[in-house]
Amino acid sequence: MLDHLIRGASIVDGTGAPATTGDVGIRDGKIVAVGTVDESAKETVDAGGLVLTPGFIDPHTHYDAQLWWDPYASPSNMHGVTTVLAGNCGFTLAPTRPADVDYICSMLSKVEGMSLAALKAGIDWRWESFGEFLDGLDASGVGVNAGFLVGHCAIRHYVMGDAALERDATPDEMAQMVTELKRSISAGGLGFSTTRSPTHSDTDNRPVSSRVGPDSEVIELCRAVGEHPGTTLEAIVEGCNYGFSDLEIDTLIAMSAAARRPINWNVLTVDSKARERAMRQLEPSRRSAASGARVVALTMPTLVPMNMSLRNFCALFQLPGWSTVLNLPIPERIEKLRDQSVRSWMLAQSKLPEAGVFARLADFGNYVVGDTFSEANAGRKGRVVADIAREQGADPFDMFVEIAVNDELKTVWWPTPTDDDAASWELRRQIWETDGTLIGGSDAGAHLDRMCGSQYTTAFLSDMLRGRKLLSLERAVQLITDAPARLFGLRGRGRIAEGWQGDLVLFDPATIGAEQAYLAHDLPAGALRLKAEATGIERVFVNGVETVHAGATTGKLPGTVLRSGRDTETVATA
Numbered sequence: 001m002l003d004h005l006i007r008g009a010s011i012v013d014g015t016g017a018p019a020t021t022g023d024v025g026i027r028d029g030k031i032v033a034v035g036t037v038d039e040s041a042k043e044t045v046d047a048g049g050l051v052l053t054p055g056f057i058d059p060h061t062h063y064d065a066q067l068w069w070d071p072y073a074s075p076s077n078m079h080g081v082t083t084v085l086a087g088n089c090g091f092t093l094a095p096t097r098p099a100d101v102d103y104i105c106s107m108l109s110k111v112e113g114m115s116l117a118a119l120k121a122g123i124d125w126r127w128e129s130f131g132e133f134l135d136g137l138d139a140s141g142v143g144v145n146a147g148f149l150v151g152h153c154a155i156r157h158y159v160m161g162d163a164a165l166e167r168d169a170t171p172d173e174m175a176q177m178v179t180e181l182k183r184s185i186s187a188g189g190l191g192f193s194t195t196r197s198p199t200h201s202d203t204d205n206r207p208v209s210s211r212v213g214p215d216s217e218v219i220e221l222c223r224a225v226g227e228h229p230g231t232t233l234e235a236i237v238e239g240c241n242y243g244f245s246d247l248e249i250d251t252l253i254a255m256s257a258a259a260r261r262p263i264n265w266n267v268l269t270v271d272s273k274a275r276e277r278a279m280r281q282l283e284p285s286r287r288s289a290a291s292g293a294r295v296v297a298l299t300m301p302t303l304v305p306m307n308m309s310l311r312n313f314c315a316l317f318q319l320p321g322w323s324t325v326l327n328l329p330i331p332e333r334i335e336k337l338r339d340q341s342v343r344s345w346m347l348a349q350s351k352l353p354e355a356g357v358f359a360r361l362a363d364f365g366n367y368v369v370g371d372t373f374s375e376a377n378a379g380r381k382g383r384v385v386a387d388i389a390r391e392q393g394a395d396p397f398d399m400f401v402e403i404a405v406n407d408e409l410k411t412v413w414w415p416t417p418t419d420d421d422a423a424s425w426e427l428r429r430q431i432w433e434t435d436g437t438l439i440g441g442s443d444a445g446a447h448l449d450r451m452c453g454s455q456y457t458t459a460f461l462s463d464m465l466r467g468r469k470l471l472s473l474e475r476a477v478q479l480i481t482d483a484p485a486r487l488f489g490l491r492g493r494g495r496i497a498e499g500w501q502g503d504l505v506l507f508d509p510a511t512i513g514a515e516q517a518y519l520a521h522d523l524p525a526g527a528l529r530l531k532a533e534a535t536g537i538e539r540v541f542v543n544g545v546e547t548v549h550a551g552a553t554t555g556k557l558p559g560t561v562l563r564s565g566r567d568t569e570t571v572a573t574a
Contacts, residue, residue, distance in 0.1 A: 002027050002041035003544055006506065009047035014054040014482040014495040016474050024052060026502040029544035029558070034498055047506055050538060051473070054481040054494050055082025055503030056457040059438060060234075060266050060298055062086060062112050062446035064093050064148065069122035069524050072143035072553050076444050076454040078534045079514065080505035082542045083145040083485075083493060083562075086445065088266070089236050090195040090210040092151030093123075094133035095158040095180060101125050104154070107202045110313060113447035115527035122524035130154075131187030138561045143547050145493070145503070147562035149234055150184040152194035152210035152221065164209035165202075169217060177217075178224045185224075188563030190488070191231040191261065194218055196251075197238050199318050205327060215251055219258050226259040230489050230568030233263035240265055241318070242356030243277050249284045256293035260573055262487060267441035268299040269357045270431055272423035277356075278431065285436020294573040296487060298441035299431060301460040301479075303417045305517035305532065306451035307370055308361070310337070310401075311409035314450050318358045321349040330409065337401050337409075347397045360418045365389065365396030369403060370412030371519075377406050384416075412519075429470040432479060438487055439479040448529035455514035455532040462513035462536075473509070489569040490562070502544030505537065512536030 004026040011034070012019045025033035025041065033039065061084045063073050073084055086092075091112060096104050109116040127133040130150055137146065156164040159176045169177065181192060196218070200208045210218075218235075225231045233255055239248040256263040268281050284295035308314045310326060310333070317326050325336050325346065336342045349355075350362035365386035372381050380388060380403065389399035404411045431437055439460070442453030457480055463469075464476040471479075485494025492500045517532040533551075540548035545558035560567065 002032070002039050003043070004541070004546070005037060005039070005041035005044045006047050006052055006504070007044060009050055009052035009506065011496055012051055012053045012474050012477045013497065014478055016478040016482075019051070019474060024496060024504070026541065026544045029502050031496060031498055031500050031502050034496060045506070045539065049508070050506050051509050052496065053477045053505050053507075054496055055505055055540065055542065056080045056480045057083040057484040057490070057494060058442050058444060058457070059085050059264065059440035059484045059488065060088050061442060061444040062088060062091065062114075063146065063444060064091075065108065065114055065119055065123060066445045067137060067142055067146060068124070068140070071141055071557055071559075072547070073146070073444070074553070075531045075533070076442070077144055077540065077548060077553065078537065078551065079455050079458045080507065080534070080537055080540055081144065081454070081457060082503040082505070082540065083147070083490065084444070085147050085149070085190070085488065087149035087151055087190070088193050088234050089200070090152040090193050090208070092130070092148065092154045094127055094130040095154055095184060097128060097158060098125075100157055100161075104157070107153070107208060110203045111200045111208060113313065113450055115448065115523055115525070117525035118523040118527040120525070129187065130184035130189055134188045134561050134563070141557035142559035142561060143553070143557045144542060144559045145562055146559060147190045147488070147567070149191045149193040149232070150181055150189040152192065152218070153208050155180055155184070155221070156209040156213065160209070165206050165212060168213055174217060174220065178220060181221055181224050182227065185228045185231060185564055188561070188566070190562065190564045190568060191233050192221055192225045193234040194221075195236040197236045197240060199241060200236070218251075219254055222255045222259040225261060228564060229570045230564040231259070232261050232488055232571070233259055235263055235265055237265070240267070241358065242354065243280055244283060249287060252284045252295050253288045253291050253293045256288060256295055256573055257291050260292070262294040262296055262571055262573055264296040264298055264438060264487070266298045268297040268431070268437060270299060270424060270428045271360065271419035272421060272427050273419070275427060278427065282431070282434065282436050285434070289574050292574050295436065297437045299428070299437050299439065300441050300453065300456055301428065301432065301439050302456045302463065303420060304451055304453045304456070305530065306415070307530065308367075308413040308415060308450070309409065309411065310404045312449070315358055315361055319350045319361065320352050320354045322346060334405055334409065337405055343398060343401055361415055363416070363418055364400040366416040366418075367400060368414040368416060370414050372403070373407040373410045377403055377411070425468055425470060432471070438483060440484060448523065449519070450530065452517040452530040452532050455517070455534065458512055458534045458537065459514040461507075465509050465512065487571065489571040491567055491569055502541050504541040506539040508536040508538060510536070
């Protein structure tokens with residue numbers, strides 16, 4: 001007898017093949033029948049008019065912390081995500097010595113926008129090694145399949161202590177890092193991640209530890225990854241945001257070649273007004289094959305809802321020179337912002353070519369005012385800065401700053417996308433179809449109060465079905481199921497086929513989508529996050545167990561903590 005029989009669905013199997021109408025049977029966590037199924041089942045689902053696809057796979061999350069208090073990985077699970085890959089950008093919670101827990105938490109609160117209060121209230125830190133971290137999640141249970149790369153910052157700090165923030169490793173320390181990385185991967189780590197980006201600094205504005213060592217250290221750690229089956233690499237470098245230098249392209253290729261494993265980077269931003277930059281960002285992918293390497297750019301298929309603030313760390317801090325003002329204590333920051341000469345300097349800085357992808361944030365007149373906190377700003381919520389500035393006879397940037405200062409910088413800002421034009425969407429479509437890109441880059445689990453990328457799967461499908469229709473449904477599904485599964489070598493996941501894992505999403509094509517993002521105070525210690533609800537998701541199955549039913553979590557925890565070699569296979573680089 002089957003556990004579940006889904007009858008009469010429009011089956012989009014993940015391979016890109018045309019949809020077929022048929023049945024799917026699930027037993028003992030796996031798909032055991034596809035097509036016309038006559039076997040009886042404990043539960044039969046009438047799926048007429050609905051679409052059945054493989055579970056969606058999010059290749060770039062930071063759910064390392066959240067899974068300890070929210071094993072469902074919400075709201076990603078509500079948007080049909082059944083597998084998440086975490087441990088990205090060099091940031092992991094293990095290996096970590098007890099004495100370093102406070103530093104790791106405070107560093108994560110800065111670089112990944114995780115609430116420090118939530119981290120301290122939501123995690124019972126019961127591990128030191130990477131294997132103990134994975135075992136702990138196994139024991140507590142997870143509602144999605146979750147795999148974790150081993151972060152460079154954690155490895156370096158574990159071996160070198162505070163010296164990791166100050167100097168190169170000695171030969172002995174380098175050997176210890178290699179040993180610890182191998183130990184972590186042997187325990188199940190899916191590979192290695194690092195950041196070399198100047199956007200990543202700790203709460204004392206020091207470079208995070210992975211930025212301190214030379215490139216040779218990174219290459220040696222990548223080489224160690226290649227000794228283990230089913231592994232992969234991920235990296236962030238300065239050029240991810242500002243445009244790759246030839247040296248960075250060579251380094252990404254060298255990392256992949258040393259490990260003989262694919263490497264992905266996050267995130268390729270696409271804007272028709274900066275087409276040359278987007279093309280340049282694909283250069284590592286184009287060059288890599290000749291060196292026996294494979295470099296893949298992650299790129300998002302939707303415009304991610306995000307807000308800004310001049311009070312708390314956000315992307316505005318990355319505009320050239322702005323951190324010298326925005327990192328000041330609040331009273332001094334406000335005093336500087338009241339200085340017209342400082343404002344003029346900041347505005348000029350925001351227009352520099354060095355702003356890279358962050359230049360999109362410099363159209364201050366098109367910001368929408370979010371929550372306000374002062375009488376002076378009463379009635380301004382929901383209005384566009386340019387309109388208020390026009391009424392007041394003020395410059396838009398001066399008006400932007402004035403509103404923020406009125407609220408002691410607490411104002412929530414919503415930037416209007418500058419890359420929502422038809423030409424940008426056509427450029428995105430072309431880029432999605434290249435071999436060197438992969439859909440993903442949500443950052444789900446990070447930057448919780450500033451952005452909401454977790455809804456990209458349902459928003460993407462909604463757009464392809466009922467919006468711009470740039471891709472067929474079959475191709476769109478392939479890009480968020482089979483394509484990531486094959487890049488990361490996930491065994492038996494990403495397709496609807498007999499013998500494969502029962503990770504499935506059943507949705508209504510007429511209503512699937514994502515609602516508007518909003519701020520919710522639902523994290524530990526009452527911390528807030530930006531989230532968006534899903535529409536049209538009828539059922540989600542993880543390893544054959546229903547985890548979402550009619551838009552609500554069932555409370556089941558059938559997920560697998562993915563382990564390299566056991567749950568993954570080696571993917572060739574060429």
